[in-house]
Amino acid sequence: MIRIRGRVPRKVLALGLPTAWGAVAISYKMTCPLAQQTGFEARLATSAVFFAVGTGLILHVRKALLRELRQIRQVAGVAQSALLRPLPPRIDGLNVAAAQLSADRGASVGGDLYEVIATEHGVRAVMGDVRGHGLAAISTAAAVLGSFREAVHDEPELGCVLRRLERAHARHLRDRARAEHPSSGAEPEHPVAEEFVTVLLLEIRQDGALYALNCGHPWPYLLSGPRVDPLTRADPLPPLGPFPLPPHLPEVPCGHLLPGETLVLHTDGAEDARDAHGRFFSLRAALEKAADQVPQALLGSVFTALLRHSTGTPKDDIALLVLQNDRSQRRPLGARGTARPATTHPQPTTHL
Incomplete structure (x- = not known):
């Protein structure tokens, strides 16, 4: 009153x-x-x-x-901070830093999504990229993130978490289809039939063991000393939306994240950024130059190099998530710091 x-x-x-x-x-x-x-x-x-x-x-x-x-x-x-909540600097022994750059002027978030949550099953992280950007992409990202934040605590297996995300995404598309029906008079910017989202799920257990499920998303980079390598070269599943998930969803073992090692998750906007001559930005080279920095400084160095390369705001949304193992523990028996390839059946990939 x-x-x-x-x-x-x-x-x-x-x-x-x-x-x-x-x-x-x-x-x-x-x-x-x-x-x-x-x-x-x-x-x-x-x-x-x-x-x-x-x-x-x-x-x-x-x-x-x-x-x-x-x-x-x-x-x-x-509203935007509620969607991409600021992450704490430390989660269950992992140093964490994240940042997002929207392609839409005046917006602090876009179609990229990320989250890190400590659960009884380990630290679980998600990185995703919704097709396109703008309000439609933000609403899709909100639907997927909301489902992830609930499912990671309920589901003991990553495969079950992924199926929850798929169902949430399908419900969201059905709701949008009703809202964008010709009878409503609204003209959809991106038809629902063309909507999809790439998703990468990671689980980091207490001993540093890494497991992943990937639906059409770029694999993260593993920083081990001066070395920068892809976490794995396993073929990802298709993105959520165009095709149903297969009946069996085995987690992909990706070795261990040893103390002092760092994972850098990213969306494809980081590697698709071009300069005035059409040359792509080398995220791997930028990470090699900043590999010895703490997560927050590493983010700043990479974004500075990226913006300098693209001479301003990039054409696509960009998100980076850095996870550094700061736990004090002995090296697991037989564990390796570098990624080891996991064998999965080849699946078609789709790029944004």
Whole structure:
């Protein structure tokens, strides 16, 4: 109730001030003897009065628009931070850093998604990329992230988590299809039939053992000392959307993340960024230069190099997630720091 009472005087003032300025100008023109004269001095005075009134109106409208814009940005910032929540710097012995760059000017999030959650099954992370960008992509990312945040605590296997994400994505597409039906009068920016999302699921257990499931997403890079290698070269599954998941979803073993080693998850926008000559950005080379840095500094170095390469805002959304093992433990028997390839049946891949 207090808020309502506080807004009424502001609205009255917003309408009353321009009205008062207009009344002053009309009163001057209708009643002031000077305004009725046709001499040069009289015309000059009349012009000065109307110029002052016009300037006051413009400044008032500009101030009101800027205030509304600040309020809209504050609301958008709260909504966007709720979608991609700021990650804590440390999760169950892992140093964590993440950042996202939207291709849409003025937006802090886009179609990329990530999350890291400590569960009784280990630390579970997701990195995803929705086709396209804009509001439609943000709503799809919200549906997938919401399902992940709930499923990682309920499901003991990554395969079951992935199936939950698939069902959430399918429900979201059905809802969008009803909203974008021709009878609604809305013209869809991206038809639902063409919608898909790439998803990478990771599980890091207490002993550093790594397991993954990948649906059409780029594999992360493993930083072990000065070496930078893909985590694995196993063929990913198709993205969520165009094709159903196979009946059997075995987790892909990816070795161990040893103390001091770092994983860098990314969306394909990082490696698809081009310079003025059409050359792609080398994420691997940028990581090699920053491999000895802490996660937050590593993110800053990579984004600086990427923006310098693309001479400004890139054409696609970009997200990076850094996970560094800071646990104190002995090296697991038979574990290797570098990635070892896992054998899976080849699957068709789709790139955004």
